[in-house]
Amino acid sequence: MTTMTTTMTMDPVTINMVMALTVGVLYAVGFTLLLSRSLMRVLIGVVVLGHGTNLLLQLAGGPPARPPIVGTAPPESFADPLPQALALTAIVITFALTTLLLALGYRAFVLVGHDEVQDDVEDRRIARQKVPSAPLEAGDGDEQDVESADDEVEAAAARGRDAAS
Amino acid sequence: MLALVVAHLAVAALLPLVSARHRRAAFGVAAVLPTATLLWALANTAPALHGGLTTTTAWAPTLGLTLSFRLDALALAMVVLVSGIGAVILVYCIGYFGAESPEAPRNAALLLAFAGAMLGLVLADDLLTLYVFWELTSIASFLLVGQSGEQREERRAAVQALLVTVFGGLAMLLGFVLLGEAAGTYVIPEILAAGQAGRLHGGVLTAALLLILLGAFTKSAQLPFHPWLPAAMVAPTPVSAYLHAASMVKAGVYLVARLAPGFSDLPVWWVPVVVVGLATMVVGGWRALSATDLKQLLAFGTVSQLGFLMVLLGSGGPLGEISALAGVALLLAHGLFKAPLFMTVGAIDHATGSRDLRKLSGLRTAMPGTAAAAALAAASMAGLPPLLGFVGKEAAFAGFLDEGGLRGWIVALGLVLGSTLTAAYSARFLWGAFARKPGVEPTPVHHRPGALLTVPIWICSVAGLVLGIAYPVVDVLGASYAAPYPHVSGYHLALWHGLGLPLLFTAVALGGGLVLHAQRDRITALAPRSPLDAQRGYELTIAAIARVALGVTGRLQVGSLPAYLATILVAFVLLPGAATVLGGGWPAGQPLYHSVMQVPLAIVVVIAALAVARAKRRFTAVLLVGVIGYGVGGQFIVDGAPDLALAQFLVETLSLVAFVFVLRRLPADFTEERPPRRVRVPKAVLGTVGGAAVAAFAVVLSGARTEPSSTIGEFVRLAPAEAGANNVVSAIIVDFRALDTLVEIGVLFIAAAGVASLVLATRYDRRGRRRVESGQSSPEHEEDVLG
Numbered sequence: 001m002t003t004m005t006t007t008m009t010m011d012p013v014t015i016n017m018v019m020a021l022t023v024g025v026l027y028a029v030g031f032t033l034l035l036s037r038s039l040m041r042v043l044i045g046v047v048v049l050g051h052g053t054n055l056l057l058q059l060a061g062g063p064p065a066r067p068p069i070v071g072t073a074p075p076e077s078f079a080d081p082l083p084q085a086l087a088l089t090a091i092v093i094t095f096a097l098t099t100l101l102l103a104l105g106y107r108a109f110v111l112v113g114h115d116e117v118q119d120d121v122e123d124r125r126i127a128r129q130k131v132p133s134a135p136l137e138a139g140d141g142d143e144q145d146v147e148s149a150d151d152e153v154e155a156a157a158a159r160g161r162d163a164a165s
Numbered sequence: 166m167l168a169l170v171v172a173h174l175a176v177a178a179l180l181p182l183v184s185a186r187h188r189r190a191a192f193g194v195a196a197v198l199p200t201a202t203l204l205w206a207l208a209n210t211a212p213a214l215h216g217g218l219t220t221t222t223a224w225a226p227t228l229g230l231t232l233s234f235r236l237d238a239l240a241l242a243m244v245v246l247v248s249g250i251g252a253v254i255l256v257y258c259i260g261y262f263g264a265e266s267p268e269a270p271r272n273a274a275l276l277l278a279f280a281g282a283m284l285g286l287v288l289a290d291d292l293l294t295l296y297v298f299w300e301l302t303s304i305a306s307f308l309l310v311g312q313s314g315e316q317r318e319e320r321r322a323a324v325q326a327l328l329v330t331v332f333g334g335l336a337m338l339l340g341f342v343l344l345g346e347a348a349g350t351y352v353i354p355e356i357l358a359a360g361q362a363g364r365l366h367g368g369v370l371t372a373a374l375l376l377i378l379l380g381a382f383t384k385s386a387q388l389p390f391h392p393w394l395p396a397a398m399v400a401p402t403p404v405s406a407y408l409h410a411a412s413m414v415k416a417g418v419y420l421v422a423r424l425a426p427g428f429s430d431l432p433v434w435w436v437p438v439v440v441v442g443l444a445t446m447v448v449g450g451w452r453a454l455s456a457t458d459l460k461q462l463l464a465f466g467t468v469s470q471l472g473f474l475m476v477l478l479g480s481g482g483p484l485g486e487i488s489a490l491a492g493v494a495l496l497l498a499h500g501l502f503k504a505p506l507f508m509t510v511g512a513i514d515h516a517t518g519s520r521d522l523r524k525l526s527g528l529r530t531a532m533p534g535t536a537a538a539a540a541l542a543a544a545s546m547a548g549l550p551p552l553l554g555f556v557g558k559e560a561a562f563a564g565f566l567d568e569g570g571l572r573g574w575i576v577a578l579g580l581v582l583g584s585t586l587t588a589a590y591s592a593r594f595l596w597g598a599f600a601r602k603p604g605v606e607p608t609p610v611h612h613r614p615g616a617l618l619t620v621p622i623w624i625c626s627v628a629g630l631v632l633g634i635a636y637p638v639v640d641v642l643g644a645s646y647a648a649p650y651p652h653v654s655g656y657h658l659a660l661w662h663g664l665g666l667p668l669l670f671t672a673v674a675l676g677g678g679l680v681l682h683a684q685r686d687r688i689t690a691l692a693p694r695s696p697l698d699a700q701r702g703y704e705l706t707i708a709a710i711a712r713v714a715l716g717v718t719g720r721l722q723v724g725s726l727p728a729y730l731a732t733i734l735v736a737f738v739l740l741p742g743a744a745t746v747l748g749g750g751w752p753a754g755q756p757l758y759h760s761v762m763q764v765p766l767a768i769v770v771v772i773a774a775l776a777v778a779r780a781k782r783r784f785t786a787v788l789l790v791g792v793i794g795y796g797v798g799g800q801f802i803v804d805g806a807p808d809l810a811l812a813q814f815l816v817e818t819l820s821l822v823a824f825v826f827v828l829r830r831l832p833a834d835f836t837e838e839r840p841p842r843r844v845r846v847p848k849a850v851l852g853t854v855g856g857a858a859v860a861a862f863a864v865v866l867s868g869a870r871t872e873p874s875s876t877i878g879e880f881v882r883l884a885p886a887e888a889g890a891n892n893v894v895s896a897i898i899v900d901f902r903a904l905d906t907l908v909e910i911g912v913l914f915i916a917a918a919g920v921a922s923l924v925l926a927t928r929y930d931r932r933g934r935r936r937v938e939s940g941q942s943s944p945e946h947e948e949d950v951l952g
Contacts, residue, residue, distance in 0.1 A: 015866040018758040019800075020860045026793070028856025029774040031734060035727045035848040038835045040783055042726075047790050047820070048774060051797050054813070062873055068881065068893040075881045078554055078893070079805040080874050085897040087814050089909050090685055095816040096916035099823050100263045103923040108829045110927045115831070121422040123724025129715060156570040 026052030175282025226492025259615025360427030384415025429481020445472030450586025522597025588678020752868025
């Protein structure tokens with residue numbers, strides 16, 4: 001068997017330029033879509049990234065060769081079957097992920113009436129705070145101040161949310 | 166010894182069963198184990214004093230971790246405090262906590278668990294074992310100070326105690342690791358031997374010792390970390406008497422005493438110990454003179470005495486022998502006089518409902534027995550003969566006066582000043598608790614303390630007197646501890662050393678103390694004028710940490726998903742990207758394509774991908790994604806992967822169907838407002854750079870391969886033979902890697918369940934609330950749905 005692998009004509013084994021460019025473009029588009037605020041665009045970005053990844057997995061096995069089906073060709077000319085098996089698994093998992101994300105996006109749309117990824121109100125409140133909301137040494141008076149400050153931030157966030165939607 | 170420690174913890178865990186039947190009986194049951202430990206330790210006195218008694222249990226031998234314990238003179242002295250006073254205080258608790266007290270079950274279990282942890286700490290023979298028990302005592306202290314946590318004061322004091330001691334504990338752990346790695350062992354006697362032989366040196370040793378001292382100073386409430394100890398006085402009095410006077414706060418002193426024989430010659434060790442110890446002794450004594458709460462007075466007194474012990478047990482020097490001897494004597498003496506004084510306060514509190522010395526008056530006649538026992542203990546604290554406190558203090562003065570020189574005189578004078586203050590606050594305590602004060606009504610005694618409250622006080626006070634008279638016993642114990650120091654003086658503890666400077670110093674301290682007490686009104690007026698306030702320093706530090714945490718959180722956790730993803734992407738490009746550029750090489754002879762068919766398929770995929778990025782309508786984007794998917798499927802055919810292509814075409818078609826189902830309910834266009842150019846361009850640039858990085862990885866990493874996979878041959882041979890399949894890929898999926906496939910099917914099931922529940926939930930909503938229609942982008946819509 002070892003003699004067989006060394007006699008294989010798979011030189012050079014690197015990914016060729018056209019395929020590298022294709023994978024690169026798929027990833028670039030996927031990343032760009034992932035960074036946008038529309039949930040639908042993010043979802044499409046995930047799908048495009050999935051295509052890029054599946055292609056990359058298959059390409060990692062080596063350059064084009066004969067399908068690994070015993071009896072149709074000499075075994076020396078077979079493509080590596082292991083990356084194919086892994087890529088096959090990946091394709092199915094990507095499908096599962098896509099449908100689940102799609103359902104989540106749909107549910108979010110039904111609930112809030114739009115499919116935009118909004119900033120987290122709680123995080124924005126923390127960023128705006130001047131004083132920690134629960135200081136270890138706070139007296140009763142301090143707590144009052146913090147609470148009223150919280151209300152203000154909450155009201156401002158609610159106004160912002162209304163304006164956005 | 167491990168069995169004893171574990172027994173403490175196990176019985177503590179079972180104690181709630183006893184408490185459920187009889188609350189006060191739990192304390193009696195708890196007292197049995199410390200008593201047994203004390204008897205066991207006393208029975209092993211002979212081997213302990215001659216070389217020590219060692220047991221070792223393997224913990225994780227491959228990591229070099231062992232649980233090793235050793236009973237020697239210093240450990241024996243500490244066991245007397247931990248288990249002896251522990252047992253006495255547990256008995257005192259029977260009288261202190263009421264029959265219906267809701268805190269009793271919790272305190273009984275925690276006190277016994279603490280006794281176990283503290284026992285492990287003083288018996289530990291290796292630094293890591295010691296550290297584990299050290300932190301356990303901190304946690305026990307936190308739980309005992311905090312009590313039920315219902316009052317703000319309790320919570321605040323508990324958090325302060327925990328933060329300060331754990332901060333020191335972590336610093337100490339770092340010091341332990343540095344020291345252990347430098348010495349090549351964590352076994353304490355071996356480290357001390359290496360230190361004495363001068364085999365350890367350099368910056369690592371300096372850092373290690375300073376970090377360890379930091380841990381000891383925080384635990385033993387030394388300047389400037391001391392405020393947690395007076396604050397911890399919110400705990401019930403038996404807890405204060407046990408943890409915050411007799412045992413736990415001595416852990417820092419104990420650690421210094423344990424390591425001093427190996428390192429006290431080094432200035433990096435003795436200078437901080439002497440400076441901090443003396444300052445703590447004086448400041449603590451001064452603050453005690455203006456305290457009005459009896460517990461606060463004793464707490465500041467404890468701070469002061471801990472500074473004193475720190476100096477004696479840590480300073481070493483040419484006559485380290487004498488100060489070590491004095492240190493052991495005073496270590497015992499302090500436990501035996503401070504615990505009964507705290508218990509006295511508890512008894513007074515119990516009888517009158519007050520601890521304020523401005524309100525208490527005339528208790529000398531109302532509680533004569535308690536007053537006599539407290540006077541005995543306070544006399545030992547002040548250093549009156551023939552009590553143990555006097556014996557120890559004489560030795561302390563003698564050691565530093567005989568040493569002479571600048572250091573000897575400075576320390577001796579500092580100790581006199583501290584002892585003067587000690588005598589003054591001892592007098593203040595007795596006066597405040599028991600004297601009849603002019604202009605104050607005699608305090609009514611509601612219920613006279615019973616035997617359970619007074620007998621424990623007497624036991625401790627009388628023990629101080631007995632050990633003072635039977636000083637040779639303490640001398641043998643102290644001499645065994647001081648053995649590693651050079652024997653030059655031939656000094657022994659005694660009640661009478663003849664007329665000399667040490668006796669004069671004692672007289673000066675006692676006389677000065679009485680004068681100070683006589684001038685108490687002026688001192689009380691002076692005291693609040695303190696330029697530095699350590700408690701304020703602690704509060705400012707905590708507030709600053711909270712502000713820094715807020716600032717960091719506000720900047721890092723901005724709450725925007727694109728910002729988070731961009732951060733991950735930048736890190737991905739910079740870290741593995743930089744590594745690839747620096748470490749990898751671009752393969753030579755890079756072909757443009759392997760098969761002509763790859764080129765047109767690639768062009769289709771690239772054009773479709775670029776169009777997706779610019780698509781404005783949802784349906785266009787989804788169709789283009791389909792084009793990409795079929796294009797990639799075509800690539801699979803060219804590559805010789807028909808199974809893959811088949812799966813890809815199927816999945817792509819199914820995805821398109823699913824998308825169409827959802828899209829018919831969504832608006833045709835992306836609702837997102839087109840972001841401004843300054844947001845769009847960086848996003849596109851970042852995405853492009855990320856894509857370029859992936860392409861570069863693909864080329865560089867695949868170029869690192871020198872020959873095809875060696876597993877191909879085996880798969881091809883085994884597929885028909887073992888799996889009965891000619892298609893090697895399907896043989897791998899359903900046979901060789903069948904478990905993977907099984908899990909994959911599981912993932913599909915979970916996804917299907919998720920999709921189904923999400924879709925059904927929407928349908929349910931719509932049936933239940935007719936008004937809600939999907940796709941309405943109004944605030945009312947949100948309110949309607951969310952209720």
